[in-house]
Amino acid sequence: MSTYIIGDLHGYHQQYGVLLQQAGLCDEDLNWIGGTNHLWLIGDFFDRGQSGIQCVDMTIRLQQQAALAGGQVQSILGNHELMILCAYRFRDESTSDGTPIVDQWLHWGGMEGDLLAFTERHAAWIESLPAMALVNNALLQHADAMLYINYGTSIKQVNAAFQALMSGRDLRKWETALTEFGEHMAFCGLTMTGKQRAQQVLKLYGGNVLIHGHTPIPHARRIDPVSVDSAWTYAGGACINVDGGIYMGSPGFVYELPEA
Numbered sequence: 001m002s003t004y005i006i007g008d009l010h011g012y013h014q015q016y017g018v019l020l021q022q023a024g025l026c027d028e029d030l031n032w033i034g035g036t037n038h039l040w041l042i043g044d045f046f047d048r049g050q051s052g053i054q055c056v057d058m059t060i061r062l063q064q065q066a067a068l069a070g071g072q073v074q075s076i077l078g079n080h081e082l083m084i085l086c087a088y089r090f091r092d093e094s095t096s097d098g099t100p101i102v103d104q105w106l107h108w109g110g111m112e113g114d115l116l117a118f119t120e121r122h123a124a125w126i127e128s129l130p131a132m133a134l135v136n137n138a139l140l141q142h143a144d145a146m147l148y149i150n151y152g153t154s155i156k157q158v159n160a161a162f163q164a165l166m167s168g169r170d171l172r173k174w175e176t177a178l179t180e181f182g183e184h185m186a187f188c189g190l191t192m193t194g195k196q197r198a199q200q201v202l203k204l205y206g207g208n209v210l211i212h213g214h215t216p217i218p219h220a221r222r223i224d225p226v227s228v229d230s231a232w233t234y235a236g237g238a239c240i241n242v243d244g245g246i247y248m249g250s251p252g253f254v255y256e257l258p259e260a
């Protein structure tokens with residue numbers, strides 16, 4: 001049994017299908033042939049590209065097929081899932097500075113077609129996603145940001161706090177969380193500072209390596225997206241970025257997580 005991780009899809013379902021076939025997890029009709037293998041998505045299915053809903057629908061279908069085969073498909077919550085859910089739940093309301101929620105979401109890269117196709121089923125699926133998970137002694141979280149510490153000091157607490165936030169209707173709390181998710185590259189910057197932050201997070205939540213998406217590797221490394229076809233290990237080996245930057249033109253990749 002192997003565990004695979006796919007990074008931020010941002011509405012590129014065709015590239016998602018290509019990656020699943022390349023990894024031997026799906027056939028050409030995009031049915032699960034991955035047997036008992038495990039697949040994790042790191043979040044950010046929506047926005048920028050046109051087909052966020054298709055990315056999620058494919059994932060839900062694969063979850064059902066994989067479960068029948070004794071495998072698993074799971075996902076971490078990304079900030080763009082929180083954004084579209086916010087646009088769906090609060091579509092007639094405005095941000096604290098008076099911007100209509102839907103306008104704000106469009107500004108963040110929202111695609112109108114996704115919101116039109118969004119149903120209560122998609123909302124329930126997003127609300128069930130964990131913000132963090134420990135898999136093979138690797139800590140999986142969507143963002144290279146420090147916000148998780150504001151939600152709890154254990155993975156269980158953080159996941160419960162995000163689930164409470166998403167089932168609640170306090171728009172100001174959603175705004176706070178989305179603002180906090182705006183942080184990127186908390187584990188980069190000055191090498192020692194970034195590495196120390198990553199080690200702090202790992203010490204708190206467990207795991208010997210922190211795996212995240214959220215910041216496209218071509219952006220973080222200032223390299224050509226077309227050349228990005230593998231994960232980026234940095235901060236002295238403490239962090240692995242799995243966001244290839246598919247929406248920027250990277251072919252993307254599937255990261256195989258070593259066994260613990």
Ligand SMILES: [Mn+2]
Pocket residue numbers: 044078079080142143213214215
């Ligand atoms: Mn993100």
